[in-house]
Ligand code: ADP
């Protein structure tokens with residue numbers, strides 16, 4: 001590889017809004033044939049909003065305060081939506097824990113409170129009754145994501161949230177396909193909301209309901225089939241996947257962890273920057289060879 005061609009590539013990347021961490025990244029991206037996209041915070045705008053709330057045994061404002069107290073320290077888009085939706089003062093909370101790919105927990109007013117998906121509730125042995133299941137199904141039918149809230153092991157409510165596909169995302173997927181790349185949406189969200197977003201984007205494949213560790217396995221499976229995989233994520237629950245891909249692309253609003261595990265950082269918010277990055281890498285490689 002001639003250093004000059006790589007230097008030109010890296011300089012051009014800067015103009016496009018791409019930060020490349022080393023010449024290796026540029027070389028790796030030229031050979032990529034599959035692009036795996038994280039859903040929440042990557043192809044969706046990152047801002048989620050609360051659509052509907054159900055409270056059982058407590059008032060709706062109390063439920064949202066309880067949930068917001070737990071989510072106050074979480075950086076997940078669901079947490080931001082819950083925190084934005086509550087009114088009044090937050091009860092005192094301590095011992096905040098993130099449960100990657102499942103939810104969050106904290107001690108609120110001396111009591112353990114959990115917020116998260118059905119998998120989390122099952123693992124904590126919180127029973128979802130018929131009313132809760134109906135709320136969850138109705139939420140998913142309309143394309144929302146449902147999270148449940150449990151206090152001291154008892155279900156006290158459910159919150160439906162939804163995210164919007166980023167304006168630039170469908171166009172970005174079309175550009176990737178035009179480059180001959182296979183596109184995969186990879187998400188910890190449930191099948192229905194994941195399929196809704198996948199259809200809006202026009203991706204080739206949707207893989208849903210995966211835990212952060214399973215995201216790494218999904219990438220390894222593609223690599224085992226002989227594919228060179230680029231992973232685009234925001235670093236929330238997908239830092240390990242970014243690191244294990246042949247090329248890790250972090251969108252700018254990602255965390256420090258994402259920046260460390262990524263090979264390229266996409267500074268420009270328009271997702272067409274993904275196709276630019278791969279196109280640029282291919283062009284640089286042609287110059288080199
Ligand atoms: P994605 O792969 O789309 O980025 P995540 O792996 O971050 O999704 O999350 C998967 C699922 O775990 C979410 O759809 C939600 O049900 C649950 N979850 C994760 N973090 C939180 C949180 N802080 N609060 C509530 N639910 C959460």
Ligand code: MG
Pocket residue numbers: 038039040041042234235236237238
């Ligand atoms: Mg994410």
